[in-house]
Amino acid sequence: MRRRNFGVALLAAAIVIPGAATQAAERYGIGRAATPAEIAGWDIDIGRDGANLPPGSGSVARGRIVFGEQCASCHGDSGQGGVGDRLVGGQGTLASPKPIRTIGSYWPYASTLFDYVRRAMPQNAPQSLSNEDVYAVSAYLLSLNGIVPDNAVLDARSLGAIKMPNRDGFVADPRPDVHNH
Incomplete structure (x- = not known):
């Protein structure tokens, strides 16, 4: 088990710290720089x-189709929730005793939606959707x-320009290592 954890740590270091793999290769005779x-x-x-949004675009109409094929089995036919989280509704509930945290009520940036869907969805095949399909699912939601x-x-320009309803609902983090202003 210890050997496996070392290998995982070495791989992570190779990706995060460019010179680490070279040093490991010299010291242990394994690995290489990424x-x-x-x-x-x-x-x-x-x-x-919206910085770093990729090229492409997607419509609400296309998003409805992709959502039905890739997302509805977990999140419900119209984002009401199921096995997966509820994605729709909840506006005006955050200050209530039972807040409903959804894309529309809680998330501060539309770009976070794109980033999360592209990176982690669908859960059984993350990063399998095209950029166009991620734009479309984002538009639909x-x-x-x-x-x-x-x-x-x-597209990149229009998604980055969306002002989400709860954008101003977060408190700035004063720690010097956190850049959230």
Whole structure:
């Protein structure tokens, strides 16, 4: 078990610390430095302002289809929840004794929705959706929450410009290592 944990730690270091694999290879005779292409494959985060959103676009209509095929079995036919979390509704409940935290009531940035769907959904096949399908599912979910119209088509520019209802509902973190202003 210890040997397996060491291998996982070494792989993580190779991805996170560029020189670590080279040092490990010299010291232990194993591993190699990650290539820029390998690092780029993992560097898919999206900024809250939409920075790093990929090319592509998707419509609410297409999102309805993709959601039905890829998401509804866990999240319900219209995002009402099921095995997976509820995604729709809850506006105005955050200050209540039973807040309903959904995309439309809680999430501060639309870009976070895109990032999460692209990175982690569907749960049985994460990162399997095309950028166009992720834009479409994002458009559909934002439409269900009343944030964009039913005929919306989202791309990097329009998704990054969406002001979510709870954007100002979070408190700034004063720690110097957290950049959230």
